[in-house]
Every structure is written in C-alpha cells, then in structure tokens.
Amino acid sequence: MKINKFLLGAFALSVGFASCSNEEPIKGDNGGATDGEKYVTVRINSVGDIGSRAATDNDDFEGPAEGSSEGNVTKENIRFYFFTADGMPFVMSQTGVNGTVNTNMVKPDALNVSNTNGDEKTSLEAVLVLGAPEKYVGNRPAIMFCVANATDEAAFEQFAKKRLDAIPDIEVNTPGEWSKFRMTSSTYKEGEGEGAKVIYYTDISDNVKDTKDAAMANPANIYLERLAAKMRVKGLGEYTVMEKNEDGTLATAQYKIRDENGTTITALKVNLLGWEPYMTANSCYAVKNIDKTWTNTSLFNGWNNADLHRCYWALAPGIVSPNNNTIPLYDNNKFKYGNYDGNKPTENIVYTYENTSYQPASVTDRSTKATAILVKAVVKLEGSDEGIDMVEWGSDYFTLEYFKAIVVEAYNADKDVTNQATAKDVVLKKNTGADARSNTWYATVKGDDFKRFSNISWWQNGITSYFVNVEHLGSKYGVVRNHIYDYTFNNVVGLGVPGDDPVNPQDPKPSYLAARVHVLNWHVVSNSTILQ
Template sequence: MKKRFYYGAMATGLVFTACSSEALNEPDNRPAEADQTLYVKMAIHGDDLNGTRAGDTNGAPDAEGDFEAGVGAESEIKNAYFVFYDAAGKQVGDIVQINLDKATTGVDGATVEKYYESVVPVSIRKGELDPAQVVCYINPISPAELQNPLSEIETVTREMAVSGSDNKLFPMSNSVYYTSTENGTKPQIAVPVATDQLFDTEKEALEATNKAIDVYVERYASKLKFTSKDAEAYETHTMLNGEEVPVSLSFVAEKWALNAESKKTYVVKSFRKESAEGIILPDDYTYNDLNTAINGTLSTADSWVWNNADYHRSYWGMSPAYFTATYPEVAGDVNDNSLQTYYTYNDLTKENSKVGYPTTDTDAKYFKETTVGLKALDSKNPAAAMPSVILVGKYKLSVNGTEVEGNPDFYTYLKGSDGKPLVYFAANDGTADSKVAGGESMLKRFINQVTVLYKRVNDGTEEAPKYRYVRLNPTVAADLAMMVGALKIDRPTEAVLKNPTTTEGYDEIKLPARQQTLQFNGINNTTGIYIANGNGYKEIVADDATPTGTQITLTAANRVLMQQVGFANFYNTGMAYFNIPVKHYGWYRAGNTQKEITEGETTKPNTTTIDWGKVRVGDFGMVRNHSYSINISSITGLATGIAGVDDPIVPPAETKDYYVAYKVRILKWAVVPVQNVDL
C-alpha cells in the first residue's frame, strides 16, 4: 500500500470551504504501481460565526465585528476524519481518522476562530491515483456514507446537527463556497491537493514550509437565542344588545420552539439544483444561476452579497427542505412525509414534554440548517415554509372590567368600530346565551345574521294546502328554540368544503382548523326547517338520499350556511400562538423595499409586517454556522387561535401582519443582524 504524508492546516471558523476539480494543481494521474503511504500537512481553520452589522453592508457581514467565536463546547474537537479523492472525485485510500490532541493550534484572523495543524498519513492502494482533493469531517455523527463519491456527498444526510450524550458535540465539515463570480463557476466542496503537498515521509511533511493544505470547516448547526417581554393587553370589544362592550385579552406565554425546522441536514453544505417538481437534481448551481435565483434583476448595488471567497464561506445553501413538491397550507397537509417538523400545542405543553423551551430560558439553542427557495416563495403559503419561532400560550380575559375565571373558549369575528376583531363566546348548552357574562355568544351572533332559514306555514287546509315560507326570526322564542336545536358552531366537513361547481368536479377549500362556521347539528334536528339556496326553499334530506327538485342534502345545506356567514376564528380554551419567521442576511439587502417603514416623517426598521409577495430567496432561513438572536421587544397584537391541542401549527397563509417586535443576529458563527419584532 502506497502511503503519503500531507501537511494540512484546519481552521474551525465554522465555514465550509470547497474546491472544484477544475481548480486542482495538476495531480499525478498515473496509478500507483504498488501500495504505499503518502503524508500531507493539514491545517484546519475554524470560521467564526457571522456578524451583527450585516444590515449596514447590504446583507454581507464585515470582518470587523460581524463574526463571533464559539463558546465552550461549540469549538471542542474530539476527532477529525479525512476523505481523499482523485481529480475525478473517486475516493482514494481509506478514510483517515486522527486525534488532534497533539496538533499545533492557534488563532487565525478576524473570521477564523482557531486552527489546528497536523501531518496526516494517506494510504494509497495499487492502481489508485494520487489524492487530488480532500474533505474534512470534525466530530462526525457517524462515518457512514462519508466515503461516497464526491458527486454524491452533497446528498448524504443526518438527523442531528449536534451530538453527544448532552448534545454538546458539534459536527463540522468543509466550508462550501464559490471561489469566483465568473460565469460557470461551481461550488467547491473538496479542498485541492497539489503534487508538491504530498510527501513520502512524515519527517519531510513536518519540515516543509508553506505547504500546508488549508481546510476551512464550519458547524452543521445554526444557533439561536430567544428573549421575550410579557405581552401587553389587547383591547377590543364584544357585543351585548347591539352595543360594544370592552374586552381585554392578556396573552400568557408558556413555551417557544423552532417550527418548520428541517428534519434532516446535509453532511456538507449543498448547492444542488431543484427541478420544477421540487426533486433534487445531480447538478450544482453555478454562481450566476444561484445569484439570479437570490437577487433576480436587482442591480449590483441593491443585491445581497451572499458569498465571500476571501472569507472562505458562503451565507446561503440548500437544506433538504428545499427539495419538495409542496409546502403545507393548513394543518391537514402535514404528514409523515413532510420534510419539516410542525409542532402542536400538546407537543410543547404536555407534562414532561422535552419539546420547546420556557420563555425564561434565554440560553443559546441549536437547530438544523433550514432554507427554502423560489418554490416555497411561489407556494400558496410561503409563511409555512420558513423556519419560525412559535410562541405559544393562553389568553386570560376580562369583560367590561371584570376578570373572567380560567381560560374560556372565545371567537373573533368581523371588526368593531375601532377596526379590531370583535370577540364572541361559547354558548350554554341548549341556549344561545353566552357562557361568559356580559358578552354575546358566537352562536347568537350567527343566528342573528343568517337569513336563509325558513319554516313552512300552511294557509290552506290539509286537503288543499296553501304553503308559504316565513323566515325564522330569532326574536321569536319558538323560532329561536328551533334554530338553537338545529345549529352549532363547527369546522365544516371536507365534503362541505368541496365546491361542486367547477369543471373538474371539486375545488376544495383549504381551511385551518381554527376557522369555524354555522352548521346544522345533524339531519335529525332539521325537521321543519327549509333553506333558501337561490333556487327556491328546500327541504333538507340526508346525504345518502337522492334529493328531488324541492330538496337539498345536508352537506349542500351546510355549504349554504357557510357561504352566508363566513368564518370565525376559534380560540379553544384561549390557546394561541405568535409566529416569527427567522430573518436571514438577504432581508438586509439594499434592494429590499420592505425592510424599512415610514411613519410620518420617521423611517425605521420594519419589525411588524411581511408582504410575502415581495420576499426574496435568502430573506428568511437558518444557515449552518450562523448565530441568530430574536428579541421580542413588544407584544401588542392578537395571536393566532389554536382549535385543537394536537393540530400541527401551520401559520396562516392570508396573514401579512406580525405584530411582534423582534431582533435577529446571525453570529464566527456568522452573526445575522439583530431582528427586532413587534407582535
């Protein structure tokens, strides 16, 4: 076996550095005539986290202050593995594991946290070519599949971004980036090895000067700190006897978590292309193609600088969440095949839950890289595709100055005179009276609004009937009793949500579970009630019946009710959440027209609203080896209701306003600017 020594330097600034085969320094392409060992001098450089002033430099961090060194275990190295490849990307020799305890160490520049320097032996088998490029793995979760051909290594995944018994061991690998902005440039994954960096003896490798192979590495993990202030009371109204009555809603936060996190992460940063169907392709983006996807037609001055060859890093990459055909619109779309994790209220708050964190826990947490591209932005609900902090809790209420005991169910529906949603409550069983004193029930509000329910009156005789239809009147006790017995507040069934008038048969409405409406309480409770559907007054029959021209099925009748009154938002026992998409460097590009807002004569950072139609690739996401800080500086808005404790939390597609004040930093760890949010 041919054994060669390499003198290499590795830096743990936590950024991947990659080299394309086109940039290699003429390797020896002759197969080894016998087994032997070569030696290389390796220098491992660890990049710092990205920095805090990126907003001032068009989304590109500056070496002076925009990078942050790792703390404690973040920079601890247990072992290093090296995989060598020939110029064609075929593995050469066996994977090499070394212990860095005796390696030379030091600090290296403003963006590199520290470096390790050591000689590495590489065993070459007969018939193999000399090593031409190398990938380094620090603290790997598993060596499985790390010896795959270089063309496949971007698709190897892991289910964790940190490991160890206490989740304090940080896997790292080559920093992958573009070495040039010239047209056609591909990302560099493996660091090139020149022939004059190969030595026949360990002594020669140790004594060589300026021959170290510099490998820049970065952590798999993204780092996030979250802090929050208590919410201010949300002041709105309920209705009572036609008059507005003050209601105060106080949000009590319970826990926070990162929602829509990718379930897996790649062992090296990926720049693979995706098909129109969202399938991962075998080719990488060229620099120009990816820059077009990120910046579009923006001028150079307005564009985000997402790659920095001088710093041996890029500030973007593709997570497995990039490669999917669809993203969820509502909770029902989430299943085992979803590439991202969507938590439920129960996941976070049930007894002994290990998911999420109390709001008092402000220590840094670590997550898998999660990024999405144009397919997510073009989806019907881009908000659901973005990694986001969710803050869950329950509302306490007071009505007209009197505190309501416990956490009652409530609904919001339409808006009052102040432009805020009106609050309604659950009804007592068998009546339309509100369970909460001083307020109106949602059932009463809908009953007062519905105009399509009728009773049939016979002005003739039984032998010679003369029918007329009279609209049910909730001010008449008998009519109100009939309506209360027949109706309920509920989420429509899937059958009701299908519109049978489209040419393809059905056009199903995607409806969040929290949105509920007026529905019939079963076919047995509709006796004596007729519904006007624009084509006469119809008797209601069971769905398995064949309706005549004067009849309508229960599903069709429920659809008429739904279409007339619309939807109320349900807060089951006051459960609710705020959703805060994590801003990335792209948000701070000069060409982002919504990063600032103007109020009067004052222009300030936009911390409250997101227009998804203006969002670009890179505005949101969590990239490996970046450190983010989200600070909720104020909560004055209304959270989104939760209908079921086991419903996956999928942020609403129709909502543009996020009334949260928050700050985000991406940190040597690369530090992203502090993201201020007002909720």
C-alpha cells in the same frame, strides 16, 4: 482549554507519507509521528472563527456554546478523504499506515492537544504515515476532504470510494438527538464567469513535502462548517396589543367587546408564553451545495466570501416529510421553548438542518414548507391575569358566555315553548368540512347544528398563535447551515390566529410580532420583527 473548545481555534494535523513496503516495517512507536519520505501538514479551521464579513454590528460570529458538544472533535469522529488531481479516490495501501484505512478514507490513530500557535488558540495535531504515494493506485494525492462527527461508521463510509464530484450529491438525515454536530469541508465560490468554480475541498498538491519540517512550514488549510443551524428567541412576555396606522406607526389597539353589561371599549394584553419550530428539514446535503452562476445581483450582496472560505446561501433538497408540521396550540406539552439566556447557552435552543427551498409571500405566510417560529400566546383584558374567553362573529367581538346567550335567544325564537334551550346547551365545534373556512367554529344547540352562527373565531381561554417565517439575509427566507437565527420580539400587533389549522386565515386581520433577528456564524442573522 477543554476539548470541546477545539473549533474555537485552528486545528493542525501533520500527515506524513512514508516510503514503506511489506518487507520494511515502519520505524517508530505507536504513540507519535513516524519519519517518512513525504509529509503534508493540514491545519483545520472552523469558518466561524476566522473573521467577520461586513455587517451592521460586531456580533456577527459566535463560538460553540459553553457546555455544549458543538465543537467536539476527537480521533474517533474525524476522517480524511484523499483524491487525485482529477478527482478520483486516491486508493491507499493497507500496509504501514499509522491510522485506519478504507480505500481513500483515513481515520487517525491519535489526535494530540497542544498550544503551538504562541497565543490562546489550541491546536489539534496528528501524524499519519500513509505509505509511499508513488506506489499507490493512481497519482499522488492532490485533494483532501474532511468529515467530522458523522453519526456512525457507516455514515463516514458513505463518502469513501466516491469521485470528488459525487460528494455534493450525498444527503444525510436529521439526527435523532443533537449530541454530535456533523461538520464537513466548507463550500464557497471561487472566481466569476466562465472560470467560476465551486470549492468544497482543499488542494494539497503544493503541500506534500519531503520532510516534516518543510510540511509544517507550509500547511494546507481545511475549513469546516457544521451542517446544523441554530434557532433561539428572546422577548417572550407581556405586551399591550398594538395596531399599525397607515403611516406605519404603532398605536394601542382599542377593541369593542360585547358582554351582558353592554359594549366595552378596551385595550388588550397578550402574554407570549413559548415557542416551537415549524417545518424543520428532515435531511440536507452533507456538503453545502451552491450554484457557480450565483452573483450578488441574483442573490444578495456579500452572499459569498472566498477570503473567509464560506458563503451565506445554499441549495437544499427540499422537504418531503417535514418535521414539526402541525400547530399543537392546545397541547400543554408543547411550546416548551422559552427565552434564550446567554448565561445558559445550552437551554431554549433548537437545532435544525438547512431549508432554503421555499420563499413564502410574507413573514406570516403559512402556506409553504419554509422553516418558521410558532409562538403561543394568551390574550387578556387590561388588568386581568386570566385569558379572556372571546369570540369574533360578523366582525364583532363577544365574551363567550354572552355569545352563547345570543345563540340561545335566536334558537329559542325558532322553537316552541317545549323545546327551549339554555346557554349550557350551546357548544362550539370546529369547522372541518371541505368548504369550511380555516380556524373557525360553528355553534350547535342540543347537539343540532345551528348554521346561522358559523365562521366563528374563538380565543379559547385567550389562546392564540403568532407565526414568523425565518428570515435570512438579503430579504430571503430560509435556514442555512452554521448560522444562528437569533430572534428578539419587541412588540405585538393584532390578536394572532386562534386555532390549529396550519394554513393562512381566509379573512386575515393585521396580526404580527415585532422582532429583531440576528443571524450568527456560527454566523448570526439578526431580525427585528413585529409578531402578527
């Protein structure tokens, strides 16, 4: 099994506490375990690989993508942090440690790959000699916390020398590239009512033993979860535009489009071209934050699973300066993400950090900083391969050229014979004034505003957008770490929103995408949605 598959199985690390002093050198070699007086064995698990919570199908959990670095862990990118029983940093001696010590933080000297479980799972083992606990500042180590894949040494050090209760306050920024996947000890709620506690660490007080064999027989389990969430989409392609009836059923929409030959009643096609993330977080808490007062009633049923050492909701610090907060509808370099293909699991995916601070009014509400999926599409006439250049004005649809002819006719009627215009003189300009309606245009003739024709919706060469706020579990919107948001679009209602203003339409028409969404764990959230 390859190293980048470590987190598919259990990790076991044997950590030894040896009795030593400056006068007594450590016995043993640098490449293996050193015998000592005290030992603790730590087995590290990925919370995505220890079973599924109740759900509607059997695909609730998914391992790291083949060919990705989602599961990489090496001795260079893992640190262990030790605390006393009352949550103070357990300050270690610099002498006699088979690893690099920074106060209460230890970087192991070696991690050895082996298969010690008697099955296909691969273990990751290391033996650390940490000196005599009784001689250290403070009490014996009682609590352990773990971080893997921080961006650099400074990012690891921000967890050192802190009280345990200060760890949840640490924030980290979104990495510039997703080559390493930061992981920390998982968070969940233990108990209810006055006795409820938030757990984001491992109690090792009963795991420190006098012999290595005794410690190996009684391992302390650490559970890691990635800070990142993953988004992916399927179902891009061509659809017939539908409309929703009062009873909720869908039917093919019929549009009356006026051109130089009169009025044509026709169905329209829409081709979903690609997608982009919208309003992704630029930071998150390094450790998942939750509220110990949360219940199934206040959130949603099954939000917490202490048996699996994880939970399915979180607090987020909120977004000050969001990433991807524009709608680059007319930028041909954008909307580069296509359909996800399970045979190419590292392509057409987006990683993002936690964002749960915003609850939009609906799946298509563009007014908040909730993380969303933005889809670019082109509207076409039935039987045509080209996008239709079309406008809507006064609730009527026109081809662009015929609409320009109407504008010119009205303009010329107001002018004398020496100041006549042609359709080539008509230009549509974006409404940008303080009182302008969003995503609308107005007509100019020979450079002059012609206010009679304003509040125009314009599908330039058929280009439009559909917007989907990412749905989590329990009818909540948001993105939670270590989840996959797996969207499958299966229908389209309406013509979307043409224009690049990142706001709600002021006179919205029903317009949405039907999709099925799965949230994976990596826990999978699945949703069925209609693009609108």
